[in-house]
Amino acid sequence: MTAARWLAVGWGVIGILVVIGSWELYKATGPAEGVVVGAVDGETGSGVMILPRTHDRAMPHVWDMIVRLFAPTSGGDTPPLWMSVVAAAGVTLGIAAVGWMIGVIVGAELGLIMQRSRLAEWGLLPWIVLSQIVPLIAFAPVVNAIGNQIDRDVMPWPQWLSVAVIASYLAFFPVAVGMLRGLAAPDPIHVDLMRSYSAGYWSTLWRLRLPAAVPHLLPALRLAAANAVLGAVVAEVSIGMRGGIGRMLIQLAGQASSDPAAPWAPTFGSIALGLIAAGTVAVIGVGLKNYRRGEAAA
Numbered sequence: 001m002t003a004a005r006w007l008a009v010g011w012g013v014i015g016i017l018v019v020i021g022s023w024e025l026y027k028a029t030g031p032a033e034g035v036v037v038g039a040v041d042g043e044t045g046s047g048v049m050i051l052p053r054t055h056d057r058a059m060p061h062v063w064d065m066i067v068r069l070f071a072p073t074s075g076g077d078t079p080p081l082w083m084s085v086v087a088a089a090g091v092t093l094g095i096a097a098v099g100w101m102i103g104v105i106v107g108a109e110l111g112l113i114m115q116r117s118r119l120a121e122w123g124l125l126p127w128i129v130l131s132q133i134v135p136l137i138a139f140a141p142v143v144n145a146i147g148n149q150i151d152r153d154v155m156p157w158p159q160w161l162s163v164a165v166i167a168s169y170l171a172f173f174p175v176a177v178g179m180l181r182g183l184a185a186p187d188p189i190h191v192d193l194m195r196s197y198s199a200g201y202w203s204t205l206w207r208l209r210l211p212a213a214v215p216h217l218l219p220a221l222r223l224a225a226a227n228a229v230l231g232a233v234v235a236e237v238s239i240g241m242r243g244g245i246g247r248m249l250i251q252l253a254g255q256a257s258s259d260p261a262a263p264w265a266p267t268f269g270s271i272a273l274g275l276i277a278a279g280t281v282a283v284i285g286v287g288l289k290n291y292r293r294g295e296a297a298a
Contacts, residue, residue: 068261099167107172111179140238167231178220182213
């Protein structure tokens with residue numbers, strides 16, 4: 001490992017330690033009931049909380065969260081909580097992977113169409129951008145209802161496929177924009193050179209535009225992977241699909257008053273899922289290192 005990689009790892013560890021230290025410092029010094037602005041007659045529920053509560057039910061210690069990972073999930077002979085989180089995370093990761101693939105296919109096709117036709121870009125790009133302001137928690141039940149209709153009248157449609165479609169809804173956007181920017185990245189002089197060789201559209205696309213798109217497309221794929229995980233977790237919560245980490249998060253959150261450290265395990269699992277998804281996609285870039293000069297930031 002190079003010195004630059006070790007430095008990056010070191011800064012990452014320092015960042016985690018700073019977050020843990022900040023958490024414990026605020027818990028030790030912050031008000032037990034938080035800070036509420038605009039409360040009427042001392043009723044905290046009527047105001048806006050700007051700083052969170054610090055009592056043990058709302059904000060457990062970091063070491064309590066770690067100890068809870070190795071305790072039984074729900075008492076008795078149930079497996080340790082970390083094992084349940086890993087099993088649920090595997091389900092969500094598989095669904096997110098399907099959603100990512102759907103999003104990549106749709107986003108790449110939209111990028112190709114928009115790059116090919118300026119009129120298509122003018123017509124599609126505003127709607128692609130506007131699509132991302134639709135609240136996912138409201139969009140998910142609609143997709144689930146359509147899936148149930150298809151399952152009843154057309155063909156088998158498992159609930160996990162609805163979750164994958166919802167995940168793809170967040171994943172396609174960065175791919176479409178990254179593909180559009182990447183395909184337009186070649187210098188005009190290079191495009192003119194291809195024309196002077198009488199190269200057609202597909203030859204120019206394959207030999208010039210796609211290699212030039214790699215520095216823009218790889219960050220978009222990583223962002224799409226993280227978005228797919230986010231979409232899968234939110235969709236599981238919204239439509240109540242069992243087995244995934246989103247459903248587990250809701251179940252444990254309902255028990256937070258008696259077991260405040262438990263909901264943090266699937267929360268950390270969701271964060272790890274996003275990092276694993278983005279890191280796995282980053283492996284694709286290893287084989288494309290010759291095309292990654294000037295890679296754009298995600």
